[in-house]
Amino acid sequence: MNEISLNIDGRKVTAKPGMTVLEAALENGIYIPYLCYSPDLKPHGGCRLCIVEIEGMEGMPTACTTPVAECMVVRTSTPDIDDVRCNILELILADHPLDCLTCVKNQRCDLQKVAAYLGISERILPHNDRNIPVDDSNPFFKIDRNYCILCQKCTRTCDEITCANAIEVISRGYESRIGTFGDKPIMESNCQSCGECVVSCPTAALTIKESAVPAYEVETTCPYCGVGCGMYLGVRNGKIVAVRGSDSKANSGKLCVKGRFGIAGYVHSEERLRSPLIKKNGKFVEASWDEALSLIAEKLSSYPKEQVGIISSSRCTNEDNYVAQKFCRLVLGTNNIDHCARLCHAPTVAGLAQTFGSGAMTNSIEDISEADCIFAIGSNTTEAHPVIGMNVKQAVRRGTKLIVADPREIDLVRFADIWLRHHPGTDVALLMGMIKVIVDGKLHNIDFIKERCENSEAFMESLKSYDIDFVERITGVPREQVIAAARMYAAGNPSSILYTLGITEHSHGTDNVIAIANLAMVTGNIGKRGSGVNPLRGQNNVQGACDMGALPNVYVGYQSSTSPETKKKFEAAWGGNLSIEKGLTTPEMFNGACDGTFKALYIIGENSVLSQPNSNHVIKALSSLDFLLVQDIFLTETAQLADVVLPAASFAEKDGTFTNTERRFQRVRKAIEPVSGSLADWEITCRIAEAMGGKGFDYENTSQIMDEIAALAPCFGGIKYERLESGGLQWPCPNADHPGTPILHTKQFACGKGKLTPLKYRPSEELPDADYPLILTTGRRLFHYHTGTMTRKTEGLNIFMGRERVQINPADAAKLGLNDDDAIKVISRRGEVEAGVEVTRVVPPGVVYMTFHFAETPTNMITSCAVDPVTQTPEYKVCAVKIEKSVCL
């Protein structure tokens, strides 16, 4: 691209085409005062402080709205310009408190900066004390309109970045102010509390309540969902006092409410484990590491190797997981290792491996917004992956078409061109029906199918069973909508599919994933920017835990644990004998525990009692074990059942890497020392290994572990810590010169040709009947994460949502005589739980919705044991329940 040269204040500078004069000046180190400009927002031209003189132009154009042009001559400061600027600033200062020294934004305030530049030394106009009451209803930030200069950066951020539009300028003239619908406290608005507005505020009008200026900052990766936002932890006196987004490719500086406000609450919680605990006579007693380690070593050595196993953790680092599977295979001598991907995206790994040859998100977060059409199915993106949710909404604002398929009226529906409200569990019929519409309408990509796919004849033949009458009857979606959605997706060039657990957590989860892969292949939406099949992973490092081989059937880098060559390779590398038997999955370990064929389990960072379906079965299994070792940062419901509990360090207290949903390795950096008595997970596992006589666990740091990973897994061969310093690397990255792979399957599929796969629709296992007339579907809410062990330690998040409120349609609520916040019992064939009620049209009649965030309402007591036959992933999304009013909660 040709550079443009222009003259600013007598200096010859260059700028890129499309830049504004203000951007060109700032990039060349020339300060022009401004208050409403932000590089993340559209030019606004509101504050009028960036006015300049440009030869050949009349008046004083604003630099932030004027594009650069070749040979432009700009003057940024003349007596006339500064005179106007002073007038503007004097008008602002007439209303603004001059208490800079005691203001929280002192020295970080743009207004101060501009006043200093203009040499303002006194308030000339009479002071008008506005005396507006402070809105401190939000637990995390407050709004003090006395400091507001109406630059509108907050409202524009809420509009352009988060697309929530919770705050706007209300009223007019001198009465203009930043406000919510009805001018109510911010807590009563639709504010998602992401805090982006607070970050954007140039003054002290929006400030974080509990924050201090940090002594230093450490860049790391968020420990919550799979987006993997880069963040800076601000530390002072050993405590995290501030969090801000970093400019990682995953999040471009954005954070959600959990990442911004939900870190220190759990990292510094009083409830953190600080010592190993050994259960003696039914009670936990503090023990030394030596005592705990020798007991563990003795216990784990005392069972036949096929009766011992590990459940590793999606929240721990790659290095933690690598060491855990190495320990399991080399020291325990078994492939009995699994982790919670079994509960969520195992069908993705299986379904996409079968069709494409690789079970991961095909594209990158940043190219989702380049799609012409986004099809979000079974993904409540704005709550479960809030930052990607923002990207989707921004794309829609720019003209991208959006199709949402979800039984619930989720937030994205408001942005959708088409909303398919299909019955829970009918995804195969919906997706295959759409494919039939596309093929019948000759909208499929014949060239792509011919060149890149196989089995197309049998596949096309199989579509016969998905005629539109059948699809309409099964899914409950009017045929016109199915047809319109199919055509819209097919017309998109390119179209991208986003999905999450609404697709995978079914007894036909793998079929659902294959149906999605079929849809993408038929239309050729694979292997290019803005297209793809994009499973959004749920936990921070669930991708990494899979990649590192915390799975019974594969070593690190998806190398088969039942292949003799792989066995030989790892035996040589690790120096020991390895098993060639496929290991047990989590459900198999639990079933084995119940019938006495599985004896000892080592659980790392996983709260199975609340996260697994049918909790009674889990509790029975864990209680039936001879020996249960749990390693966690808290004494979770699962740890309470353990014989020995080991205290682990949190993400803020250790080094390592997380791999986010787009296969990007990103650094986790130690910001503070571990809570006294705790150790990083990999260190603990290494100590256990050494106590059991294991060799090859004497790592000095996590960088060494990564080097070992790179040496053993071809797809991670080029991953090195030095290379992760700038933005992370997306695998496959086979060697040190490889730049990483933002898009998979660009030339051919990982398995050669894509496999178009016929599917048969199967209904969910447990459907409603006269005794249990409602469908229960489960998921997440914005303010909490998983089983709540981390988020519920932050008081503010509990203020937003402090207990389970079952969503129920007004029609069902009326039948049962229920009102908001009534106490109810939700009962299934497996048990009952108590909860509150939220009457809402978000759920359709006949469906109720719950989360698994609350130990007080352990929803998984009642969920179904039905599993996907391929991956044994539980059917969390559909089971039959009934509801009764409780006498009291």
Place this chain on the structure above:
Amino acid sequence: MDILSGYNREKSNLVSILQAFQHELGYLPEDIILRVADYLRISPATVYSVATFYPRFKFVPSGKKVICACRGTACHVRGGGRVLREIEKQLGIKAGETTPDMEYTLETVSCMGACVLAPAMMVDDEIHGQMTPAKVSEVLDGE
């Protein structure tokens, strides 16, 4: 709601829809704003922002009759202030208020474009020109 069905879901219809509801109901209740927002798929705060920009939109019910006194320059120099004070006295309310019996709401306007008739006042949509304090009771009684 019938009013909404008369408009397609283009955001540019926002002000027209609000005007229709204002005309129908005399004000814009919260549930109407929420419905309009839902219909146009924009945030309720955005609807509220637009609505609060225009003085014609009300957020509390108005009296049966809306009295409007002009405070424009022409009316001001010809004694509009005295007329306003007289209206306030007779109705027993200040500008911006509504009588407790919900009969009258009193408002002021910066100019109603009837400067040639200054000072002017308006009762609902009817303009009364060349007002004097003495004529106020006549106009109010006549209504």
